[in-house]
Amino acid sequence: MDFRILSKDPETKARTGLLELAHGKVETPVFIPVGTAATVKGVHQRELAGDLNVSLILGNTYHLYLRPGIDTIRMAGGLHRFMNWERSILTDSGGYQVFSLAAQRKLTEDGATFQSHIDGSRHFFTPENIIDYQRAIGADIIMAFDECAPYPCEPDYAKKSMELTHRWLDRGVKHFNETDPVYGFQQMLFPIVQGSIYPDLRKMSAEKIASAGMGGNAIGGLSVGEPEEDMYTMVELSTSILPETKPRYLMGVGTPVNILESVALGIDLFDCVIPTRNGRNGMLFTSEGIINIKNEKWKDDFTPVDPAGNSFADTQYSRAYLRHLIISKEILGAQIATIHNLGFYFWLMSEIREQISNGGFRLWKEQMKKKLSKRL
């Protein structure tokens, strides 16, 4: 468990680093593909570890708890073995599901009562049992149980929600320190900054999270519908307080432009469903801009998806073919689109690291922003 900063950009708060986890080293800034249910949808592990060279993926405690169930994962010997993934894993605590499945949950001081979205059965999550579940899942990085406040959110509710998250954090940290890893390797626990879009709350929360003294820190409750400018303001405020020597994880973000901006504000880790989900739905990110591959204009375009791309999705398939697959709802279409988008995101992250190292990040970022947000 170690985080070393390798280079710093002189003009922004961007930095490159190396995060050493129990299952390998992670170069930061890094993008973490989302694999909620023990799979990055549509991409097999050989591809992830192979051409895409993914070092860290994300799983979700809520989903894995419901299906296949914690016991099954424990019997398998942990999530790494269960899904045959030898590199690193981060699990989200289920805090986001408290938000996204709001209609079926009830919060109390003690924890959150849920109804399963699968069969309606009732379940109870607490800061403590979420630690136990994540011990049993065995991710390298586990997340504290938080409430991701909705947007918009009244200041009063945001404050109460944040304070609850802070009390939950104390209980979670205590339980984390009192329990041992199940599989013989160290796990890191990341606490999560909340506070909606209110600067005073965010500041308070960042201070609380920093004081927990964990190996890394996360910023949550953003990209839930607020204006992007508010998001950047909250990120900047948070990173100015969270310790520079520890990795900072911006949860659930984002678009390529979001990532460029947030790296400049001092973020090291990102996860987002955009490249995978939007890819399955036909939205492709390229070095020249965004393509909706379902549009008729690509029907007879036999050029590569991204002429500058180097994943096999770019070098071996044409836009016309991929359009046909997506339009026909062929499974291969979703697979190729996902691999392409992840390939693009990883290319972007590697460029970011390169530009930070060589000192040209800020200027390069401004040029890239224009290109990447363009609709082709």
Next chain:
RNA sequence: GGGGAGAUACCAAAGUGGCCAACUGGGGCAGACUGUAAAUCUGCUGGCUGAUGCCUUCGUAGGUUCGAAUCCUGCUCUCCCCA
């Protein structure tokens, strides 16, 4: 040769006197998607129009009616059964 059924928009298929430019599904076109209840969801899909509205449409030619995709007659075509 005899008997029966039917022809509706790109396709399939509802509608059987006014609430019909016409249900619904598919297809097509476009949009959305940010710690994944998502290989999902939304809108549009005769023409002109920002909307109201106007114009042309339910095989075809006529007719009945204030009013027809719907009722009547001729014609054309398709399908099924029997010989």
